[in-house]
Amino acid sequence: MKEKRDSALDYQKKNRRKKIRTVGQFAILLFVGILLYLAVFDTKRYEEADRSQWQNEKGFIALSYFGVGRSGTSKLIAKEHLDEQLQALRQQGYVTISQQDILDFYKKQKPLPEKALFLAFEDGRNDSHLFAQPLLEKYNYKATALTYANKMGNSDNKFLQPKDLLRMQENGFWEMGTNGYRLTYINIFDQDGRFIGVKDENELPTKNHVEYYNHYLMDFIRDNNMIPVEDRAQMEARITHDYKEMNQIYTNSLGFVPNVYMIMHANTLNQGMNRLVSKVNDANIRQMFAMHFNREGNAFNSSQNSLYDLSRVQPAPYWYTNHLLMKIQKDTQQKMKFVQGDEQHAEQWERLSGAEEFKENKIVLTSPPGENGMLYLRDSEKSQDVKVSAKLEGNVVGKQSIYLRYDRQKDSFVRLTLHDNEWTIEQKKAGSAITELSTSKLSEVQWKPEDLAYDKATVYSKAQTEAGAPKEEEGYPINIQNSRQIDIVVRGDQLTVSVDKQMLIDKQRIDGTIVKGGVALESEYSKQNKKDDIYDAVFTDVNVIAVANKSSAKENVLYRNSYTGFEKVVNVIKKASSATIDWVIETF
Numbered sequence: 001m002k003e004k005r006d007s008a009l010d011y012q013k014k015n016r017r018k019k020i021r022t023v024g025q026f027a028i029l030l031f032v033g034i035l036l037y038l039a040v041f042d043t044k045r046y047e048e049a050d051r052s053q054w055q056n057e058k059g060f061i062a063l064s065y066f067g068v069g070r071s072g073t074s075k076l077i078a079k080e081h082l083d084e085q086l087q088a089l090r091q092q093g094y095v096t097i098s099q100q101d102i103l104d105f106y107k108k109q110k111p112l113p114e115k116a117l118f119l120a121f122e123d124g125r126n127d128s129h130l131f132a133q134p135l136l137e138k139y140n141y142k143a144t145a146l147t148y149a150n151k152m153g154n155s156d157n158k159f160l161q162p163k164d165l166l167r168m169q170e171n172g173f174w175e176m177g178t179n180g181y182r183l184t185y186i187n188i189f190d191q192d193g194r195f196i197g198v199k200d201e202n203e204l205p206t207k208n209h210v211e212y213y214n215h216y217l218m219d220f221i222r223d224n225n226m227i228p229v230e231d232r233a234q235m236e237a238r239i240t241h242d243y244k245e246m247n248q249i250y251t252n253s254l255g256f257v258p259n260v261y262m263i264m265h266a267n268t269l270n271q272g273m274n275r276l277v278s279k280v281n282d283a284n285i286r287q288m289f290a291m292h293f294n295r296e297g298n299a300f301n302s303s304q305n306s307l308y309d310l311s312r313v314q315p316a317p318y319w320y321t322n323h324l325l326m327k328i329q330k331d332t333q334q335k336m337k338f339v340q341g342d343e344q345h346a347e348q349w350e351r352l353s354g355a356e357e358f359k360e361n362k363i364v365l366t367s368p369p370g371e372n373g374m375l376y377l378r379d380s381e382k383s384q385d386v387k388v389s390a391k392l393e394g395n396v397v398g399k400q401s402i403y404l405r406y407d408r409q410k411d412s413f414v415r416l417t418l419h420d421n422e423w424t425i426e427q428k429k430a431g432s433a434i435t436e437l438s439t440s441k442l443s444e445v446q447w448k449p450e451d452l453a454y455d456k457a458t459v460y461s462k463a464q465t466e467a468g469a470p471k472e473e474e475g476y477p478i479n480i481q482n483s484r485q486i487d488i489v490v491r492g493d494q495l496t497v498s499v500d501k502q503m504l505i506d507k508q509r510i511d512g513t514i515v516k517g518g519v520a521l522e523s524e525y526s527k528q529n530k531k532d533d534i535y536d537a538v539f540t541d542v543n544v545i546a547v548a549n550k551s552s553a554k555e556n557v558l559y560r561n562s563y564t565g566f567e568k569v570v571n572v573i574k575k576a577s578s579a580t581i582d583w584v585i586e587t588f
Helices: 002-041 079-092 099-107 126-139 162-168 232-254 275-288 321-332 462-467 565-587
Strands: 059-065 116-121 143-148 174-180 184-190 195-200 210-215 291-296 300-302 310-312 349-353 355-359 362-366 372-377 386-392 399-407 412-419 422-428 435-441 484-491 494-499 502-509 518-524 536-546 556-560
Touching: 059 291, 059 310, 059 321, 079 126, 079 321, 099 291, 116 126, 126 143, 126 162, 143 162, 162 174, 162 232, 174 232, 210 462, 232 275, 300 310, 321 355, 321 362, 349 355, 355 372, 362 372, 362 518, 386 399, 399 484, 399 536, 412 484, 412 494, 412 518, 422 494, 422 502, 435 502, 518 536
Parallel strands: 059 116, 116 143, 143 174, 291 310
Antiparallel strands: 059 300, 184 195, 184 210, 349 372, 355 362, 362 536, 372 518, 386 484, 386 536, 399 412, 399 518, 412 422, 422 435, 484 494, 494 502, 536 556
């Protein structure tokens, strides 16, 4: 009898597990089905703006992202950061414009929206479309997808194929553009002046050893003495052949040639390159395309620009939202409303210059162009002896500073600055110049060759190649990031500083007149970065504590944004899960 009951119970358990498994499988199938439906039968459509309300006759900005990734890389912006940037642009009032809007603006003098944005994604990557599409729908933004013609119809699933591109246009969020026929480098020399010659992008998996190069359409092909190995007719035939191949591939694959061209490499055509090479490129471009974004570095295009000499900004993956807004403000001279983040944390600080964002456990302090950004911790001057700890996580090339006893009236302070992987400790007493207490290089920052910001010279001489890498270009690539743990204690007339748990100075005496003042943070760009004079200093897990003295045994927290308790555990799990997903994507 007992055996029958046990058997019946086992059967019921098995039946229950089977039902649960069936329900689970059905839920998974339903979820996959919904995803497939959204991918194939997505009914969201781009809503056209009311152009009758447009009155802008001045111009527009153009932004072009290299690519979008799930978590971001040295070359791909993280989808989360792209979302934040597009949201900020939307809140500023920016409306995306189409290619036809630009043509009408220049050819028919038709106005644009007050804040007009031309948005593009270069390189024709699948992941850019995957992660950007939901954001275009979210903000009702239109974008141009730029591709390479020789990627059409090949077996590399990293790139969008003709069927994908044609489908992308159906709901109005996407238009087509091109970066050219191929990405090939010519006249390559390494850091020691050795000649490498001509290589396709796939033949240069790591480019950290490359010092000089040119793009395929940017020069005569030359030998190791920089003497052309082709005459003018051969050069013109070679370059024209690339444009003809591009034309044929797009016509056969898409049924049309895109209107927009963004040549590789920007800022070269008609800007220092060989006049004969410029001429043949320009003739082919004007014959094939309706407009050409030839330049990079300035976001604004005015009504005085030419359709064949337009400019765009390529936001770097490491730019925080305020960095982009600061750049647009610089280029357009239009006042921007910067992103602030957590209001409760923001209330504890006074902005002296720049723009600050309080994001999770980070304070991101963005400097104005060519100047310094600065924050002052309110009421911190009430505590003479303090302990400050933080991780400094901005780019290696740049300046991040922490001030102690900063007296704003007397302009006196003690300051630690991390700049270009060196630390400097200084003091300044009222009415005197800054005095250096200590300085030294920090331990080497480890970075991978694929992290290199590949932006070398394109106009060069034989003498330059023989000399190898110029000394002024030594140092870290401008896009390399790092984290340094900083701990500072000032008590009485003594200062103690450690970096990454290594003591730098221990109870060093400071000037006895520097006794009052609060805590401040500072960011500033490095002159080593010749491309960008805006810098994001990143202060993570900031703790400012009033040090106990004889009259008080209790330490007082003046400011803290670090995770604690359960919040810290959740953050660790979140990071581990994200890293695991990234590993699976990269591996499989």
